[in-house]
Amino acid sequence: MHTLDDLKAGRLAGSTRLDLACGLEHFPEEIFSLADTLQVLNLSGNSLRSLPDDLGRLKHLRVLFCSYNPFTELPASLGQCPTLQVVGFRGCQIERVPASALAPRLRSLVLTDNRIETLPEQLGDCVELQKLMLSGNRLTALPDSLARCQQLELLRLAANRLSALPLWLLQMPNLAWLAFAGNPLPDGFQPPPEPDRATIDWQHLTLHHTLGEGASGVIHQAFRQPQQCEVAVKLYKGNITSDGLPHHEMSASLIAGKHPHLIGVQGRVSGHPQGLAGLVMDLIDPQLGNLAGPPSLESCTRDIYPERARFTPVAVRRLACAIASAAEHLHSLGINHGDLYAHNVLCTEQGQALLGDFGAAAFYPQAAGTMAQALQRIEVRAFGILLGELLERGDDSDPAMEALQQSCLLAQVMQRPSFAEIHRRLQPV
Template sequence: MHDLATLRAGGYCDAGLTKLKLTEPLDSFPPEIFDASLAATLEILDLSGTGLSALPDDLGARLPRLRIAFFSGCKFKRFPSALAGCPRLEMVAFRKNGMEGFEGDTLDDVALPPQLRWLILTDNSLTHIPSSIGRCARLEKCMLAGNCLTGLPDAMANCRNLTLLRLAANKLTALPMWLLTMPRLAFLSFAGNPCSASSPTKTNAAAARSSSTASSLPHVDWNQIEIHHVLGEGASGIISKGTIRSNEGNTSSNNSRGPSSTLNSRGPSGFNTPSLSGTSTPALSVSGASVFSTSSSLSALSAVSAVSAVSSMSTPTSTRHALPLSPSTPVAVKIFRGALTSDGTPYDEMAACLAAGQHVNLVQVHGQIRWGEDADEAGNEGASTSSTPPAFRGGLIMELIPPQYRVLGQPPSFDSCTRDCFDTDAATGSKKLPVSAALAILSGVASAAAHLHARGIAHGDLYAHNILVARGGSGTGKEDKDTTHAILSDFGAATLYGSGNSQGESEVNDLAGLEKLEVLAFAHLVEDVLGLMSEDGSSSVRHGLLRLHARCVVPAVTDRPVFSTLVEELAAVQAAA
């Protein structure tokens, strides 16, 4: 982080800075940023939270190397056309500006950066996207959640590199037909729209209570939960370790009004991955060497549905508690805050968790939290008035994930944009994933995805960084086989699209097309796992996975297999190994 006084005093001149971040209030764009020696090297400019509302017209000419620009939490009412003059600008963020439109005479004349690859317009008041976005041929990631969009321009179909699209919490009554034909679209979220099975009108407190009542999961009174400590904070809520008190002898009353202020702390802002308190546990050992991420493991775990670094288990699935929970059972308690995330709303995340049901490769949800009607609201600090009303509150009781589970990958970087990152040594050195473990991971995730789509749920974020993996054995001799187990986590981008289930029907014409879009995300996972897999493994397995991958990445979306077919094909590959 830098300071305005040093900038104005010339303290950053000739420093070779490639990144400049200011947080102090700004009435206008500091002209000192255009100093020749600074402008010649500056690639990343972060003025988020400064209150800036306008940019100089000659910004592009004065900052020719600018690649990334952050203006989130500012006051831009219209997308500034000055950015179109930046010849190398790839990533732009205007989250939560109150933005209502774009500078330009007509929607066709709106000028956008020609090299735009990553566009973030989350949590604004936009009613339309200009058709000129179709000229952004490199556009790969587009974050539009929490606006007032009623449609998308047909010209956007020309963005053939579009891979990730976030449309949650808008006013879309239908998805355009071209969207389900996009050859590279793999990560789609549109929850909280009229066209999804979870209508945005359900985000009020009364409807949320009605929806949770319809779930078969038991309700747990808040005063029956003992919170021990906070495990981590994600964008949608706070996760704590807790236990269920016995009803007998429970005289506690200080929890009757719901989550305390200690669970109301504001989570991380911006686009940083949330981090857990505490220190990392040792990386999981695979064939004597770590193949899983260590530096980001706890950070990623804090954003998933339930996390912990507690008691060990004999095998990955042997101590996963069944309902009903007994008193003193350690659990993870997630209290949803009312804030909109880049993926969607906490209401939709909770609805997806409830609808997902039980599966061995999903985090087990044990129950819903219930507190008094007069309870204080849970985590409504920073709630977005454009999407989630501050009246929403919710909470879930989930299993604790034992410490041997590690995240398989790390979230995308600025450069990789929509593809996960992996430890260099694990990807290129001798620390490889055994064939049996690779197949177990892929089979488990495919099975979980098939289960979700059978219930009309699209995960929306099927990435390695949302997959927790454990390897181990029972330690009983001949039964001590490879017991690699994977858990698909994090429903923050999930969408209920209502494929013949009790969640209702969505206004989507091609439900199978939605599943086949996500099959492409699974293909990326197959490619990632192949990169981690041991070279001395079975050639038949590698060839089988390559054939499966080829079928999942065909440009014609309708020609891709569905997840139930992939489960069968992976079983055949395992049998032939």
């Protein structure tokens, strides 16, 4: 984190990135002294309500984060930034998104947890848009023009006021990661009754060290009584995550039930002293590690693998088969995972794998015919991308696997195979 004093004293001259979180109420004019070099500007966690009208002077700015500031309108001056690609205004108080605020080269727009009721039709002019995060707003509809954003891959719509998913959305050729839980959609889109599984009282859990932390919560290793066993406990940070609502994640995790390639869930936490929501899960063998890391600013929607990551043909097929099996199981229950990514897969070098993280999961009616098939095949594209990443890092080529992978990426959504067919084709001969 940088300081305002260093900026004013010129000690940051030539910087390509600037991070300021010091209670700012006004945009420091000194930032313009970095106009020839600044590419990433992070002003999250201040008290800003506006940005200067001449923000376009930052002619090399590619990334702007202004989350957790009391903006009520997305600043129109964003649209004057010729190279701006990534914009994040999460957890503000934004009610209005003017068309003039849409930068011409926008690839990623994060407006999670605001008060937005409508979006401008001009959003469809952002033809390079790949990632659009809108969970936790007040949207009753999407602009039909969004159908023109043919490069869109990741869309978060959870916890809004949508009464239907538009037909064009289910035909988007590159859409792969979709979250839509927590909307007043028709019957069948709401969670069914959870299994008769007792909640787990906080007093029966003794937390130990932290195992990991993500945007939605912190996972601890813990000891559960009276079962006398070690478990993992995820405690959620707030009422909304970047993908949706914690109680939807917990419902999907519980209803998914037991499967050899899903992380096992034991129950919800009750009685936390601060009222935090929590989920008790099986403790995973430490030999299993994340298949990849989450996307970066540069990769936008693509996971980041270790440079030396390589997989044997056996490991590739075993990994792919495990993930397809888990996805087939979920869709047989009408559950769309919504975040089928390598960074949500725990695995060994030999290819044993577990799929986790139901933060973007949503239910859909299996009797919905074409809509149900389309939702599954949108997720099939996510699987196809993951399979392609594995094949790129495989030791040998496999024409059959490559053909399967290409079929998962077909632009015509309904021409893609189902997870049942994918799983069958991946079974050892």
